[in-house]
Amino acid sequence: MAPEEQSKTQFLQISRLDSIKTKIIVFALLATIIPTVIMGWVSYVQNRRFLSDNIRQELKVVTAQTSREVGLWLQRKLNDARTYTVSDTVLKYREKVFRTDTPHIEKVDAQRRIRDYFRSLLGKFDEYEELILLDLSGKTLATSAKKVNPLKMPEKWLETARSDDHIIGKPYFDQASQIPVMVIATPILAGRNRIMGVLAIKLNFQAIGLMLKNYARDGEVDLQLITQEGILLVSSQPIPLKSFRKIMVEKTLDRLFSKERVPLKYTGYQGKAVVGTLKKVQDLDWGVVAEKDRQKAYAEIIRLRNLTLGLFAGVLLLIGLCAYLLGLSIVRPLVRLTKGADKVAAGDLEVDLPVLSRSEVGYLTQVFNHMVARLRKGREQLAAANEALTEKNKELEILSVTDSLTGLYNRKHLMESLTGEIGRSTRYERPFSLLIIDIDHFKKFNDTYGHLAGDEVLRKMGEVFRESIRGCDYAARYGGEEFVIVMPEIGRDQGVQAAERIRASVAKEKIDASGNSVTVTISVGVASFPEHGDDAQTIISKADTALYQAKRRGRDRVALASNGRKKKRKKAAK
Template sequence: MIPKQSMGKRKNKNKYLFSIRNRIFVFAVLVTAIPSLSMGLLLQNMLQTTLEGKVKQKFVDSAQIMERELSLWLKKRVYDLTVFSNASIVSEAVTAYLKMPEERADDGKNRVPNIKILETYLSTLQHQFKGYVRIFVLSRTGSVIAASQSGGRDRPFTFPDDYIEQISDRQWFKGRAYIDSRDKSPLILIGVPLFLDQLYEYETLLAIEVRLTGLLSLLDPAKFGDSGDWTYQSLVDIKTGRQFLYGRGAKKVLSKINLSPFGDRQPLREYANGMGERLMGLVVPFRELGWGLFIAENYEKAFSGMIHARHRNIIIVCCFSVLMGIVAYLLTRQIMVPLSALTRGAERVAEGDLDVRLPVRRNDEIGFATTVFNEMVANLKLSKTKLEQLATTDPLTGLNNRKQVMGILRDHYAYYRRYKTAFSVLMLDVDHFKVVNDTYGHQAGDTVLKQVAEIFNENLRNVDSAGRYGGEEFLVILAESGVDESIQAAERIRKAVASHTFIHEEQEIQVYISVGISRIQNQDRDEQEVVGRADMALYRAKDEGRNRVVYQAADDQ
């Protein structure tokens, strides 16, 4: 039998454990602990993201230096080839070979006087430039016409399938890296066309076979400010993902990693090699070279200090958050809750969300502050709407104003430079607009401009942009349009204006427009040049009788 005194103590104890105060305390601990733990995880992710961002930026910076060095290296070889190709002995021997009938050119006895001299010259060059394994004169199909003797004439080499496209783009070509069967070193074929005329016609090629081991110094991590203990680099073929040249100490670590063909953007990611090492790596493509740079670091060794610091910070933040949460609940709950709502609302406003409206539940200073906040956000939203309209829209026509349409044109030009997506520009002017103002009054002229703007909106696509350039001049940007499409669009607008009857105060007015067209070109240094050509075309349309469309191909045409 339990004594009554013991039962009383137990009841008091249970009453103390389940009191309202303890329940509130437990609730406050839970409410504070859960967000704190969530914040700790969020902070961990933020630190991880920041760390990876710094590593990626360091890799990208190193890759940019590498790309410049590789470009200079290739340009030096192309320059050597250009110098070789300008030698008179090359031009004379190749010219004689090309003029020789086909049946005689294949005859070894007839080929000796021309080709033998050329091969001797190529052998001399090859001895002077130790980094060149072989020097060739090739036909358009890649067959050997003449070759330096020291490198072996019949040993196979890799000839690129797309060399014609490469020559059309940059007047030289580069093959894929391949392995020398004798010493297993990587080689590459670089060539230029011989006797390239104004029509880009050529029959033969001058090429060199270069050993890529000369690039090993560029793959030294110390060149980019790294100690080299945990950083590894290799050159990769973009199309195949095959690593063909490794930096100091990198082959043992990176050779077991299989890289797939990759696109323009590669994320920083973790790799595991055959040795069980954890690596953080990035592949940076060099599109113009057809190569890429694979950079990797040992994760645990390079980032161990940051990882430990991150864990300590998370523990400290969680403990401090729990403690501050309890104190805040006990002392300032009645104030912090509404103030937190105001803070969150202010943050949303700072991020551009002007649809915030906080509920007003209190009739005190905080409730008054909440009401004022709601009114302030409403007024700010109204002011922002008006400012946006004033800043970007022409008040008369409702079209983009000059500043806005030129900003859109700059965006199109930047997009073209990056992705080669062509666009066209129309410069339109109302013919004899001064006569309309003088005859019917300026209000009639304003009516004409408004209705012309409506015709633009009816005849343009959603992806096109139109704006008032000044006075009676308008600028139209046709996105992703060719020459024929831009001319058809201009004619459609011109005919629509010509067939439209403009009415102002029961007076019928007939007006016409002249249109100048230009299209973005690769040599344009900025967006002003394409606008200048469109303006020139507009003046031509005016001089040729108005009410017409003129296309301007280039400044000198």
């Protein structure tokens, strides 16, 4: 015995892998571990993907709904501001407030009445911090506040007001109320082209905060309204704001705004790992951010993973015990032979059992392997014979539908295919064109150069036609020197153009005839379905008539069939 084989035998003896019980246990454990690990991993990946898709969809839906509601809220406030400018109180007293020549007592009374009207609006809407009436210089003429407070109007607000557009200011932190606010305004018009001033409203984000809480789904999602600079305006979580606070680093902020509605993983403003997405608010540089705590979001998948590991350990222990008990009752060589015989009976002839001893069982194994080898060789020979027979049948099938000289389809196959094309074109109400081609003076050519040269002309025609038509077109030898080409999805005008192209291609071809380079010409008759007929015989007849018209006109030309359906209707009328 070679040293390598001795070392292998010693290893098997020491590791007890030569024992049938040990091998069965190892095999059973491997057969359990590999599929279980694969299935467990696949299940874990699929469940994680499913959960990620759910989280992604949930965040996208929440941000889309909230963003739309924020936009609608702002639009409502702008519409309200426009409505207030044409209210009875403002219309009645605005002239006295804005005119410089109004008596002082009347102006003070008008300002008081507008102020009282503004204060009545404050009691109806919690998001109103202050309503202000401004002239074109930005001076406060009337306000709902007890005293005139500084008001941050956006740049070029006067130009926006003169164009009769809404004025939307950027959010800022109001020191007086210690909350984030924003200013919206709308122009007060005295006529179509004359602006008197603007009505401005200082808004807080209380209503948006309630809106975010409603969409936060009982705290499962943290919703925030932020600016494009990363400034937090309001959140669904109770966060005290004593000043403007930037809650995101530039890199995360750029990713959220550039990859809108795409869930991203990052560290949230509270220092926790989150998964979140952003949806921009229409016509504003704000964004609604929806975040979920990653640990809470994937808690279910972690629990499922731990459960899978527990089940895997239990199954592994159970299978190992069963394999050990089974190994005690099985004789290794007989089991191997039995399994080999079962495979052969099932049709698997790739069985080759190892001969590990010179005993009776070893000899029996040799005989078994020899028998399987002969069966395998016989099956291979039979498979080779079947394959050769299949190839011959394919060749016969091709020969039965093609013309041996030109390589084109024969007349029998043409009629079958033409009938099928008529059915298809009728069903889908689509046209097709049929070309009948005849070689001019072919008999004279045969008489002059011989039949071998004539056969060369026919073969050359087959090559030219195959090269000149589309992959969906059909070319066949109709008989003698006549050919038929069927061109689906082509009307009569396109059919004539195709025929002219084929005629020109044939005229260019040089043919070797008994050492002479000669050219031949063709005449073509064109008919189309359904214009010239709705059955094979009629269409071929019309094309054939057109062919003979081409020959009577001097050959080497294309002729289009006359409209046969009109003639049929005239005959039917008679």
